[in-house]
Amino acid sequence: MEIIETPEGRCKQCYACVRLCPIKAIKVGQGQVKVNSEKCIFCGRCIVACSRGAKVVVSEREAVEDLLTKGKAVAILAPEYVAYFHPTDPFRVQAALLKMGFHAIEDTIVGEELLADDYLRLFRESKEPIIRSTCPVIVEWVEKYFPDFLSYLAPIVSPPIAQGRLCKEIYEGAATVYIGPCLAVKAEARAEGLEGALDAVLIFPELEEMFKRAKIDPKSLKGLPAGKKTSRLAGLRIFPQRVSLFGGFPREEIARRSLLNRDIRVVRDVGEMRPLVEAFSREEVKLKIIDALSCNGCLASPLMGNPPRPAISKLSLFARRRVVERHYQKLAKGARSAEDRAKVLSKLPSIEMGRKFLPKKVDFPLPHGRELKEILASGGIKSAEDILDCGACGYQTCEATAIAIYRRDAEWEMCFPHQREKMVHLMKALEKTSISDGVTSLFNYHGLIQSLGKEIKRCQRYQGTLSVVIFDVDYFKLINDTYGHVKGDLLLKLIADVLRQNLREADYAARQGGDEFAVILPETTKTEAFAVAEKLRQRVGEASFKLDDEERVKATISLGIAGYSTGIGYPEELMELADRAMYRAKKSGRNCVYIAPDKSV
Structure with missing residues (x-):
């Protein structure tokens, strides 16, 4: 019969019970923090430690x-x-x-x-x-x-x-x-x-x-x-x-x-x-x-x-x-x-006052040196500089935590510094995912607008120049219908590689959606942007895109250019001008570049 139990759903995994338990008789895993009766000495401190009432006397x-x-x-x-x-x-x-x-x-x-x-x-x-x-x-x-x-x-x-x-x-x-x-x-x-x-x-x-x-x-x-x-x-x-x-x-x-x-x-x-x-x-x-x-x-x-x-x-x-x-x-x-x-x-009846004590030795397996290093490394501790020994998890040292993990009494999720580091990495990854295109790994539309907004403010502050190029793949629907969507996505990835190879580090390349791409060119006039756009058009047109071992395909693009002027206050305005210019290029026979006139003030 158990003496202390953990009602399901009450534990919030704050690990206060682990910190207060003098002999670490708390087993952590699978979203639960439970008392290990075989190790417990029944001092009751874990019950007092839990503010949520997750440790209850049976x-x-x-x-x-x-x-x-x-x-x-x-x-x-x-x-x-x-x-x-x-x-x-x-x-x-x-x-x-x-x-x-x-x-x-x-x-x-x-x-x-x-x-x-x-x-x-x-x-x-x-x-x-x-x-x-x-x-x-x-x-x-x-x-x-x-x-x-x-x-x-x-x-x-x-x-x-x-x-x-x-x-x-x-x-x-x-x-x-x-x-x-x-x-x-x-x-x-x-x-x-x-x-x-x-x-x-x-x-x-x-x-x-x-x-x-x-x-x-x-x-x-x-x-x-x-x-x-x-x-x-x-x-x-x-x-x-x-x-x-x-x-x-x-x-x-x-x-x-x-x-x-x-x-x-x-x-x-x-x-x-x-x-x-x-x-x-x-x-x-x-x-x-x-x-x-x-x-x-x-x-x-x-x-x-x-x-x-x-x-x-x-x-x-x-x-x-x-x-x-x-x-x-x-x-x-x-x-x-x-x-x-x-x-x-x-006058009292005689009673037995003596007793015997029986060993109930708790087994404490220890990991070998290599196993211990691997467990520590899984918690982000790969060198002496990574060791904190902060005790926040309830164990006095990081090594003691690793040994408890080996015994399946603990997990690295208990380590608050480790969890914080994971959270920071996760937040950065989520932030990157929120502005990245899943197919090409370029910026997505959200990332494009965010970056363009920053560049417009920079232009306004320092009276700089800025241009945007928008293009899409000519007859992409036909390519998709002929080769399938998987190979259509592969073509988009290969065109994205062309952009990476022919743009500056300061430039931004994005896939807006479908087969439509955009490029932000900071400190670039419309005339200079035309040269960049023409270069991209030529590189795409010259390439023979390998879709598999047997199939290769040719592609062309139609591009529109718009430059920042004082009449533009929002990213969407500049994008709209470039988008109109692209459609003028498509109407002009495709596989060409068109420059949008400045927006009148």
């Missing part, structure tokens, strides 16, 4: 609704719910859960106390380095990316699993539903060896959606019914927690920390784990304990504020902590003394 809402209808279900609330639903009174949230159909409501504090005891015991007895394993994101990361370090993971379950097992013993036959801020608990609940502790896992936004579907507004409720016992563990609550902090880590271990103690390293971002583990493997650092969490505690979980909620978004991490602590301090009034702690815990 909801277990229906599964929970089914559990509520079939029998007893116990809700296990992570303490962070107090901050998530703030300023709604926590007891009203619990009342909403009861109204929805939950049989009982527990938190994870007793389980955290049990965990802390096991951690203290492990710290005293172990001679090997220990990596804290209460965070399922960190566990996924080690299992998939550094399986050689599995032996260093503390072989102890997380608070949700411990509390789930405890509730299974206390509430016989009941289903357990964990509700918290961490997406990775969904994956943890299905892990081999942990099945059965939790029947379903909801993140807080899923619970909110369930409230809406059931038309339950926690704020409108009056709180828990008088005398209603919602928890069998409430009387055993030991807060202020004597041994553990939220998350199950021992207070004693935190208290003895010192900035001078290099045996303990605190990691609060999965991105910090790789350099630390690699340094440890190279024996560059000595460690006893790695206190690792993927974020700055569950109150800082990416999904605590997703979707955005005005109330919690206004709370800093410190304010969230204060809100949660104040609530549990109120509950602690009249709590058991430290001396009674052992007696209290001894």
